[in-house]
Amino acid sequence: MANQIEETRIAVTVNGEKVSKLIEPRLSLLDFLRNELELTGSHVGCEHGVCGACTVQVNGKIVRGCLMLAVQTNGAEVVTIEGKSESGEIADLQKAFHERNALQCGFCTPGMLLTAEELLKKNQAPSRKEIREYLSGNYCRCTGYEAIVDAIENVAATREGA
Amino acid sequence: MKPAAFNYAKPSSIDEVLGLLEQYGDEAAILAGGQSLMPTLNMRLSTPSLIIDINGLDSLCGISVESDHLRIGALTRYVEIENSENIKTYAPLIAMAMPSIAHPAIRNRGTIGGSVAMADPAAELPACLCALRAQIEITGQEGVRKVAAKDFFKALYETAVRDDEILTAIDIPKLGKGFYSAFDELARRHGDYAMCGVAAHAHVISNVISDLTLVFFAVGGTPVIATNVMAVMEGKAVDDEAIATAQSTLQNDLEPFGDLHCSADLRMHYAKELTKRVLNNLSTSG
Numbered sequence: 001m002a003n004q005i006e007e008t009r010i011a012v013t014v015n016g017e018k019v020s021k022l023i024e025p026r027l028s029l030l031d032f033l034r035n036e037l038e039l040t041g042s043h044v045g046c047e048h049g050v051c052g053a054c055t056v057q058v059n060g061k062i063v064r065g066c067l068m069l070a071v072q073t074n075g076a077e078v079v080t081i082e083g084k085s086e087s088g089e090i091a092d093l094q095k096a097f098h099e100r101n102a103l104q105c106g107f108c109t110p111g112m113l114l115t116a117e118e119l120l121k122k123n124q125a126p127s128r129k130e131i132r133e134y135l136s137g138n139y140c141r142c143t144g145y146e147a148i149v150d151a152i153e154n155v156a157a158t159r160e161g162a
Numbered sequence: 163m164k165p166a167a168f169n170y171a172k173p174s175s176i177d178e179v180l181g182l183l184e185q186y187g188d189e190a191a192i193l194a195g196g197q198s199l200m201p202t203l204n205m206r207l208s209t210p211s212l213i214i215d216i217n218g219l220d221s222l223c224g225i226s227v228e229s230d231h232l233r234i235g236a237l238t239r240y241v242e243i244e245n246s247e248n249i250k251t252y253a254p255l256i257a258m259a260m261p262s263i264a265h266p267a268i269r270n271r272g273t274i275g276g277s278v279a280m281a282d283p284a285a286e287l288p289a290c291l292c293a294l295r296a297q298i299e300i301t302g303q304e305g306v307r308k309v310a311a312k313d314f315f316k317a318l319y320e321t322a323v324r325d326d327e328i329l330t331a332i333d334i335p336k337l338g339k340g341f342y343s344a345f346d347e348l349a350r351r352h353g354d355y356a357m358c359g360v361a362a363h364a365h366v367i368s369n370v371i372s373d374l375t376l377v378f379f380a381v382g383g384t385p386v387i388a389t390n391v392m393a394v395m396e397g398k399a400v401d402d403e404a405i406a407t408a409q410s411t412l413q414n415d416l417e418p419f420g421d422l423h424c425s426a427d428l429r430m431h432y433a434k435e436l437t438k439r440v441l442n443n444l445s446t447s448g
Contacts (some may be wrong), residue, residue: 004169005167005168005169006169006170008170024167025167025168025169025170025213026164026165026166026167026168026203028164028165028200028204031164047163047201047204048163048200048201048204048205049197049200049201049264049268052265052267055267061241061270062266062267062270063267063270063271064197064200064267064268064271066200066204067196067197067200067201067268067271068196068200068271069170069193069196069200069213069215071170071215072193072196072215072217115266115267118266119266132352133261133352133353134266136265136351136352136353137264137265137266137267137268137353138265
């Protein structure tokens, strides 16, 4: 079927700012954020949902930015690692990752942080096994995860004690 | 790795979906959670000319408790099923399988209807639905029909849903008195597709098993119902001898394939190990 592609206008809130753009339906949420809005903190990894580097929040829940179309976010609230960093919501996680050397190249870190944030919202005192299970969808090819699990465990303990 | 161009429609009623399906036939793809469809689009394994986004159809969302069954709308997301007390109470097998299905970010989007309609041979839910003797509701221009799970999965990625129809709900019989479930799988990474997995459901009383359903996944093109093992286990107490019999009978039920991750022999070995685990698990439940 010959296909005349119609561009679609979407209105979406990204990191608290309202954005309206005319886009092609095939544009992924990830490419929309990176290429249209220049929010390059969400990373392009495998583009088929395996690596977790593209993790962003849509309506308060983490999703794969590569497995959602940008047109689907019409009317939604999207928060990326840039938004989370600026708001200071995950400052303790970021500090713990830094201190515990829980990143080397940093490619997976935005996804790791957003996933860890959701875990600690649901479960304030997760075991190491629970941390590993929650992070199972996020690949790190540098650190071997041990330091990442340590960092999240430390933040959970500190928040509990606070 | 970007999808080929397509048009996008977001209908607000099932009738509108059916109208588009009639018009576009196999040129259309239904977008539910998108967690299997989007990778195939990104890799251009599928190049539909129209994406029908059904995420606006609220009537397809949610879990309701009926007199003798649970009704799960096709658009109900994994995360909701995972957190549902009704699922834990009336269909514990589904609750047991949930943590093994992909990862949190994927469970936040993925839907039960999408998984079942996609019919990935390594997916957990198709096997669970066969084990629980669920009914799958399909809606088309002529109305609504229901197909038993065991007849729904036809071949690799092929189901009873025709091009002009849509899967709308899943009915799961409520847990019967004295019935228990067990679930296990072996995967290279927690949440990845299994190399071999099994869903089991049976009546158990003081270690004696009856009315067993034992369904494997990731070992063939569709969920594989181990009818021979089910027959030999009828009325048996679970002990080492019964488990050995079940394990040796497996070769009459399964013809596993080999791939990059796992040879055919290793799959069979895993199937035997998983059979032992779920039978032991069932026997200590009742």
